[in-house]
Amino acid sequence: MPNLEEPGPPAARQLPGHIAAALAGAGGATDSAGQPWAGRSLAGDAGKIHNFEDDDGTADAGYLTAVAALRQGTGDEAGVVAALATARVFIPIVAQLAEEAESAHGLHADKQADMALVTLKAADGRTALPAFTSAAALAAWHPEARPVAVYAARAALSAVAEGAELLVLDPGADVTFVVRRPGVWALAQQHGWTPSYNDPELADEMSRAASGFAAIRSIRLLPGRGVVASTADGSVLPGGGAGPELQVVLYLEDGLDAAGVQELVAGLQSEWSRNVLFGERVDSLEIKLRRAPD
Numbered sequence: 001m002p003n004l005e006e007p008g009p010p011a012a013r014q015l016p017g018h019i020a021a022a023l024a025g026a027g028g029a030t031d032s033a034g035q036p037w038a039g040r041s042l043a044g045d046a047g048k049i050h051n052f053e054d055d056d057g058t059a060d061a062g063y064l065t066a067v068a069a070l071r072q073g074t075g076d077e078a079g080v081v082a083a084l085a086t087a088r089v090f091i092p093i094v095a096q097l098a099e100e101a102e103s104a105h106g107l108h109a110d111k112q113a114d115m116a117l118v119t120l121k122a123a124d125g126r127t128a129l130p131a132f133t134s135a136a137a138l139a140a141w142h143p144e145a146r147p148v149a150v151y152a153a154r155a156a157l158s159a160v161a162e163g164a165e166l167l168v169l170d171p172g173a174d175v176t177f178v179v180r181r182p183g184v185w186a187l188a189q190q191h192g193w194t195p196s197y198n199d200p201e202l203a204d205e206m207s208r209a210a211s212g213f214a215a216i217r218s219i220r221l222l223p224g225r226g227v228v229a230s231t232a233d234g235s236v237l238p239g240g241g242a243g244p245e246l247q248v249v250l251y252l253e254d255g256l257d258a259a260g261v262q263e264l265v266a267g268l269q270s271e272w273s274r275n276v277l278f279g280e281r282v283d284s285l286e287i288k289l290r291r292a293p294d
Helices: 017-026 061-072 077-084 135-141 152-161 181-188 200-210 258-273 276-281
Strands: 088-102 108-117 127-131 146-151 166-169 177-179 216-223 246-252 285-291
Touching: 061 077, 077 177, 077 181, 088 127, 088 135, 088 152, 127 152, 135 146, 146 152, 152 166, 152 181, 166 181, 177 181, 181 276, 200 216, 200 258, 200 276, 246 258, 258 276, 258 285
Parallel strands: 127 166, 246 285
Antiparallel strands: 088 108, 088 146, 166 177, 216 246
16 A cells, blocks of 8 residues: 655745846845745745746637637637637737937947837727737747737736727637627626627617618618638638628618618618617628518
């Protein structure tokens, strides 16, 4: 029978050399709270510096499963965003020159540099924040960027703080998935997200507004043409595109001329734009006109 013994305390982890040297040079034997460094152990859970200390840099398994389901047609956009709610991602940070100095020989050199988030411009001009599900994907996209590990909810908060309406997962990779503004807001608030084209509460609100226009017999909400995304090999995914996200089909009574249709659509869009729920849950839309069935 094997001899079982109580495990001893974990071996103390030594301070990294550059930190130890900085402490010695500053003459500081205590931290900023006055607690002594001597005898302190950095081993075990109590010594972890951040939530991702044991992170191997690979993509979150839940996210990969959700994307695989999307590719196979058994999943949807909502499932991918739901998987992101608990996933770790990497945000790229790059050095940005803040102050430049001129040497005695007239050469210019960096005097001070700040670290800054990287943002992108989407095709429609909006600001997008890139995020990466793995360290390898970030390195392939920008080798000089520093990967900062955060939960996707924190990345969404950063996107909001930067004025970005889109969160772009793995730009340049085999699968690039775009989370639009309503999904970004939902992640930032740690709420669930339902795509606008599948949102019954939104459909009721939009139908209620449309009921004020006699020429509109009914409306229907469908995925917009911008919902689909393409992989690097040309495969089409039923989600993850940049938009337009929502297609609204208006079924109109016969007899309206072009000017009447234009006035009706403008009035309806004005009604929707004043609706708080519409503003929160719709990122972009396209309107299709159909003749109401007899």
